[in-house]
Amino acid sequence: MVRNLSRGVFQYAQPPRIISYASTVGQKEGDGPFGACFDCVEPDAHFGQDTWEQAESVMQRRTVQLALDKCGLQDSDLSCICAGDLMNQCIGSTYGMRPLEIPLLGIYGACSTMAEGLLLASFLAAGGVGEYTAAVTSSHFSTAERQFRFPLSYGGQRPPTAQWTCTGSGAVILQQPDGIPDGVCVTGGCIGTMVDLGVTDANHMGAAMAPAAADTLVRYFKGTNTAPDTYDAIVTGDLGLIGSELLCDLVMKQGYDISAVHRDCGAMLYDRKTQDTHAGGSGCGCSASMLCGHFLPALQTGAMKQILFAATGALMSPTASQQGESIPGISHLVELRQHCIKPA
Amino acid sequence: MVRNLSRGVFQYAQPPRIISYASTVGQKEGDGPFGACFDCVEPDAHFGQDTWEQAESVMQRRTVQLALDKCGLQDSDLSCICAGDLMNQCIGSTYGMRPLEIPLLGIYGACSTMAEGLLLASFLAAGGVGEYTAAVTSSHFSTAERQFRFPLSYGGQRPPTAQWTCTGSGAVILQQPDGIPDGVCVTGGCIGTMVDLGVTDANHMGAAMAPAAADTLVRYFKGTNTAPDTYDAIVTGDLGLIGSELLCDLVMKQGYDISAVHRDCGAMLYDRKTQDTHAGGSGCGCSASMLCGHFLPALQTGAMKQILFAATGALMSPTASQQGESIPGISHLVELRQHCIKPA
Structure with missing residues (x-):
């Protein structure tokens, strides 16, 4: 299948x-x-x-x-x-x-x-x-x-x-697919693996999640034999302003330059200068609302043809933080494509 | 598929x-x-x-x-x-x-x-x-x-x-299947739907979960056109002694008598008389350990040929309980069968 x-x-x-x-x-x-x-x-x-x-x-x-x-x-x-x-x-x-x-x-x-x-x-x-x-x-x-x-x-x-x-x-x-790809489809995916580089600060989640996003993106590029310029946008969840920089550096070290197409929902959601949100947005609803409010409409209208959506998660709890545990990050990915079948 | x-x-x-x-x-x-x-x-x-x-x-x-x-x-x-x-x-x-x-x-x-x-x-x-x-x-x-x-x-x-x-x-x-069913296989499943009959007592989870288990089992019987006697055992997760009785009553009202084959992991795990566990065992590990310790070995040895495993969950949190919320139950199900291919 x-x-x-x-x-x-x-x-x-x-x-x-x-x-x-x-x-x-x-x-x-x-x-x-x-x-x-x-x-x-x-x-x-x-x-x-x-x-x-x-x-x-x-x-x-x-x-x-x-x-x-x-x-x-x-x-x-x-x-x-x-x-x-x-x-x-x-x-x-x-x-x-x-x-x-x-x-x-x-x-x-x-x-x-x-x-x-x-x-x-x-x-x-x-x-x-x-x-x-x-x-x-x-x-x-x-x-x-x-x-x-x-x-x-x-x-x-x-x-x-x-x-x-x-x-x-x-x-x-x-x-369910009916054999004819049409409209916006989920064309592929990557199941995320936890990556933990030892960040313990619950107020610094971008740093905790960026390595996981890098791992997932590089696995997907390699697995599908694609490069960043295959995609109109490579969307991460909520790394925010600091985590986004880290991500671009981490994937660059593995030979992939995503800086031209990378967009982070957490960095996009608020106005940095006027909304006092520091490093940006986070939370399950951040990438979900940006996906459904901005990126899926862009695919539907044809403004974008093919994107990667790699939401990022910090797998922590207050109990674990109080016990001094570090915060493992994870990032699952789906590839989304516009398959518009037009009459010849 | x-x-x-x-x-x-x-x-x-x-x-x-x-x-x-x-x-x-x-x-x-x-x-x-x-x-x-x-x-x-x-x-x-x-x-x-x-x-x-x-x-x-x-x-x-x-x-x-x-x-x-x-x-x-x-x-x-x-x-x-x-x-x-x-x-x-x-x-x-x-x-x-x-x-x-x-x-x-x-x-x-x-x-x-x-x-x-x-x-x-x-x-x-x-x-x-x-x-x-x-x-x-x-x-x-x-x-x-x-x-x-x-x-x-x-x-x-x-x-x-x-x-x-x-x-x-x-x-x-x-x-992954290779086309030849052999040994113990997962042959089917039922995705659970929440059922909430208004139980608010976090110390009475069997009652909260039994209606969901009944819903799932009856949906599976109807969907597959089978009856309780199709199975060597119909295993629920951790309804315990009280929830198990409720379950049998609830499915009986819909025309299915499971009493002869029903087994509940929570009711089985502890000795009722000597271990002071009141209505029985619960927790994710209860049905998981009984499945892997008792039921899967029974299927592997051929002591059982076909069972339903319907673990049950109480979807609650302390926050919700403190806010007076009732406890919705859910029960997911898998059918397990021994497909032993023996030479003629």
Whole structure:
């Protein structure tokens, strides 16, 4: 079903098609340079709920519902959804998806979750588990900061390397291939391997994740025998401004110059000068909302033809950090292509 | 690649083969009625480490290593491993798998994780992502109790409905099908849907999970047009003594009598009379260790020919419980068959 090219690197013989996607973000993300591209900018950080956790759940659910609405499907049409988030025990996905009653595969890849979800949902679609599958993820500034760092009311100082957890969600719906590639397809993937270079600072995640992104990208270039200029964009998740520089240096050392095509969702999401987000954005929702708000539309319109989407995750927990553990990074990747079949 | 039978229910056209498996448990599990069946009973609850979290990581790693050793493979032979656990941000899997450097797909299905992992790892193997894939999970009494309920030193009273989180781990290695079913294969699966009947008591998880197990089993019976007596055993994860009774009642109401073949890992793991475990065992490691210690050997020797393994998970977190949320249950299922090709 897939062409296995090297360890964890594959391409689809018949690629599944992305038939719908949607993005929801908070007000701060809506005020950023890409604010106009998201389907929904929600000014109420509580999304009408009593708690931040409920807010994130509602955001995720609304995003899936919107993706369904956009392609005229119902939740009962989906054979499964791959869902995950940053909260303890992934409750954004649990309570977000509960009312939709879709067979649920819970995943955890920290901020790499959107790429992991796309990878698995595309695999399940290509393998024939029903006609439609989906992937969704979310993050919320207030749930993540309270959980991983300090409660908001503590008012702690954020160092220059810190990233701003995005309030956002992205959802993608895939269709089983029918033999004719058409529209935007998931054409390949790379399952990430953990890389841990010993970073212990939970406020310096870009440095913790960049080596994993480099490992995944170089594995994919080698496995597929492609070079950076094959792609219109090589998109990473949320390395931010500091991690992005590190990534370009790390892949350059292995003979690949990605600097002309590299784009990082965390570095793009906020205005560096006016939005006080230090090293940029982070969180599962950062790359998910940028994928669904900016990159998938660019592929759909033909402005881009072929991109790599390599979301990046820092596999940490407050317990591990308190025990002095370092932060392993991981980066899963999917290749996305516009297969527009036009009449001759 | 799969025959899609109904929503989320499928069978493999060419089933991937289970070529190795291993189990590790703690001393209390080793003292139970199935103690002799596990590969390793570790008397040191700390597994030689400084913290409970490190102990669980080491247990999970050792179990994967043992499964690799038993079939003569190395970590570098695996194209991916599906791994998850109960700890916040799945750090048992993160730090457990870190030294092994295997492409990692993080999953979260609470105590249903072993079935979710087997479902995905078998799908990836059948789809051709390399020759070997794997699934692993773990739980540890001390990490789970501290996280979900009270620190051990608090010495809280446990109600009769409470279950005892198993210290244990199970790992399974699968091989891509070569067209000839042989040995023990994963022949089908059912992706679980969340079911929430409003249980809010974190000490009554059997009741929270039984409706999800019933939903999954009935969906599988209907989708495959089979009946309970098709199977030598219908194994649930960790419903425990109370949840097991509920499950039998719930499926009976839908016309299926599973009482003769139903076995619950949580009800089996400990001696009810002497081990003070109240309603039985729970935790990701409960069904994982019983699968790898008892059921897979029974299939391998031919004592059983065909079983359903439906692990069950309670998708909760302390944060959600404190906010008054109910506990949705989920149950993923895999069908396992002995395909022994004997000369005529």
